[in-house]
Amino acid sequence: MNAPLPTAQLRQQLYRDMDPHHLTPLWEVLHALVPPQPNTPCVPAFWKYADVRPYLMRAGEVITAEEAVRRVLILENPKLRGQSAITQSLYAGLQLILPGEVAPSHRHTQSALRFIVEGSGAYTAVDGERTTMKPGDFIITPSWTWHDHGHEADRPVVWLDGLDIPMVRFFDAGFAQNDTTKSQQVTRSEGTSDARFAHNMGPVRPVAPYGATSPIFSYPYERSREALEQLERHAPVDPWDGTKLRYVNPLTGGWPMPTIGTFLQKLPAGFAGKGWRQTDGAVYSVVEGEGEIAIARDGQETRYAFGPRDHFVVPSWHTARLSSERGCVLFSFSDRPVHQALGIHNEERLS
Numbered sequence: 146m147n148a149p150l151p152t153a154q155l156r157q158q159l160y161r162d163m164d165p166h167h168l169t170p171l172w173e174v175l176h177a178l179v180p181p182q183p184n185t186p187c188v189p190a191f192w193k194y195a196d197v198r199p200y201l202m203r204a205g206e207v208i209t210a211e212e213a214v215r216r217v218l219i220l221e222n223p224k225l226r227g228q229s230a231i232t233q234s235l236y237a238g239l240q241l242i243l244p245g246e247v248a249p250s251h252r253h254t255q256s257a258l259r260f261i262v263e264g265s266g267a268y269t270a271v272d273g274e275r276t277t278m279k280p281g282d283f284i285i286t287p288s289w290t291w292h293d294h295g296h297e298a299d300r301p302v303v304w305l306d307g308l309d310i311p312m313v314r315f316f317d318a319g320f321a322q323n324d325t326t327k328s329q330q331v332t333r334s335e336g337t338s339d340a341r342f343a344h345n346m347g348p349v350r351p352v353a354p355y356g357a358t359s360p361i362f363s364y365p366y367e368r369s370r371e372a373l374e375q376l377e378r379h380a381p382v383d384p385w386d387g388t389k390l391r392y393v394n395p396l397t398g399g400w401p402m403p404t405i406g407t408f409l410q411k412l413p414a415g416f417a418g419k420g421w422r423q424t425d426g427a428v429y430s431v432v433e434g435e436g437e438i439a440i441a442r443d444g445q446e447t448r449y450a451f452g453p454r455d456h457f458v459v460p461s462w463h464t465a466r467l468s469s470e471r472g473c474v475l476f477s478f479s480d481r482p483v484h485q486a487l488g489i490h491n492e493e494r495l496s
């Protein structure tokens with residue numbers, strides 16, 4: 146008579162026998178499936194503009210905007226190479242358009258934001274209305290709206306693209322179409338949506354031309370910066386964030402985009418911020434000034450000294466701390482609207 150098999154062997158035998166039936170024991174993976182706290186594979190990363198810009202300009206020499214459709218260098222998280230993702234849910238890239246070029250009209254279910262990094266005078270057209278780009282402007286392309294980009298001024302223009310590409314891929318909900326014309330026909334004067342929606346007034350009867358997305362195509366830097374500047378002078382500076390505001394959809398008071406939250410913050414000179422962590426990983430674009438961010442997890446700390454046009458990512462549940470000797474302005478975006486919609490947003494502010 147054979148001795149009974151040890152438990153470990155019995156288990157391995159069970160796993161092998163059921164494997165062809167596509168069955169897996171939960172108890173072997175449970176801890177990783179429901180971790181005691183967020184355990185992102187993403188790591189902090191930093192892109193110095195002086196390092197990135199030469200590659201962007203070389204891209205401008207080897208491919209036209211039209212041939213590329215979108216001439217973009219993707220900012221990939223070092224631990225998500227090949228996935229076109231800067232966090233598990235978000236995509237970021239730097240897009241270049243040269244004088245005289247057109248990035249042809251198309252539409253997709255993925256939502257996009259543009260944050261202008263360098264140069265002026267390029268435009269993006271959304272739904273028949275053009276918006277001229279200036280550094281620091283935050284511009285939205287709502288889901289499923291036709292959009293093309295063009296440039297009729299004389300210097301290269303570069304902007305940060307932020308899209309919910311990995312999120313839409315996760316849900317297998319992506320659709321896209323090319324337009325029948327390269328540049329869509331202009332049907333409304335520039336500034337129409339701004340006049341209608343961006344002056345603390347609105348249409349008399351309820352409208353939501355882009356569903357859950359803000360009807361304002363552009364949030365000009367001038368106005369956003371002015372708000373922060375006033376607040377910095379007249380209101381207490383937050384010990385964690387400095388003076389920070391979120392962009393809003395004027396029709397709802399909520400986020401301008403259903404999947405991506407956007408923020409602008411100003412750190413005063415001499416700011417030495419306290420640490421915080423959040424479940425939403427965030428991508429930063431430095432607008433003005435200089436500073437430093439320290440990002441830590443599991444006792445391992447990374448520090449980046451940043452200046453204008455640099456980009457970095459703070460992954461989920463990493464402790465971050467900002468400081469600035471001379472003051473600075475930072476734009477950032479994250480997937481916070483989704484965390485909040487699901488009731489899973491979590492934030493911890495260290496004292």
Ligand code: GTQ
Pocket residue numbers: 215217238240253257292306308
């Ligand atoms: O401008 O439509 O960076 O469709 C990636 C995908 C930009 C765009 C990106 C896109 C676009």
